[in-house]
Amino acid sequence: MKEKKQSRLIVQKSNELISAQYRLPLVQQRLLLLLISQIEPKKTITSEDWFYVDVQLYAEVFDLDINGAYKAVGRAVHDLAEQWALIEDTDGQRTEVRWIGAKRYLKRSGRVGVKFYSDMIPYISDLHGRFTQYELRHIAQMKSNWGISFYEMLSRWRNKSMQYFSLEALREKFLLQDKYAQWRDFKRYVIEYAMTDLNTPKSEFDVRWEPVYGGNKVIGINVFYTPKQHVLEEKKRIEEEKRSAIKATQNAVKKPRQQRSESDTSEVEHKPEWMEYGYLTHAEWLDALRISKTIDFDVTNYQEYKMARLKYDRTDTKAKKGQKSLF
């Protein structure tokens, strides 16, 4: 029951927000993600909408003592109101944005509520295109905010198996310009904690890392990651379920209209998801799923698929041309 409840909690953030610079203590980070997971992915929210989290749910998701959770959440929601993120838009414009605009602590019902700050809303709701999503349970066992942030950065590029992070960029991202001046401390308190978190059993990836030297100085790290076996198996199962659902729907569509009873409204209620996204044929939808493994785009957005298709064709042609000279 507990597991089932947690498995439905999906966090969606725009890629600009994933790359944003901020430093949130663990409790605030957890609470914020739990609040974001309450937003329905395709729904547009406003700065007037309240979002609530039960302290009990917080304790369950992160496997904490309920009594400690009341105090921690109460304090976290208070402190969260003072926190901000430095977000760089696609045009290079950097803006400091507060996370929340208003907060409530409903003592009797054991809930906290927030209104997200209006400038933050475009980065967490009604996301079409450049966004990253993941299940909250994958970060539930993590004990450091660095682990969660690294996990988000790796999740952004799930189709890759290695990412390079320069130390300078990491210091900037985590607002650590004046902290952990020595590589040893940075490694001990940021990187090693993060990597330990990323390798927790519930996490999505198996991760290892290596320092990258510029002369005798460490200038960055390479992080190698692969999905855990149980994640691959689950993904396969979900895809099979989706395929059989699409097949069932197609059979229903083929069924002659006159043969159906008046009460049979399945065509209206169970229109294939790819039709809802604007795809003209099922083949196009399958093609979108295929190329989304190579190019990062939102498969639920037909216009993005068309752009990605063009990009894919170009890179494919380049790769074929370049093959001889490369090898």
Place this chain on the structure above:
DNA sequence: ATCCGAGAATCCAGTCGAGC
């Protein structure tokens, strides 16, 4: 509200390797 303990942060001395 207070206390306790774990984790975070800082510092110092020693080691290592590159350059001269």
Place this chain on the structure above:
DNA sequence: GCTCGACTGGATTCTCGGAT
């Protein structure tokens, strides 16, 4: 061999989350 900068091990102090 000397110097310098970067890194490491470990001790100590500080901070904060969680328990009572």
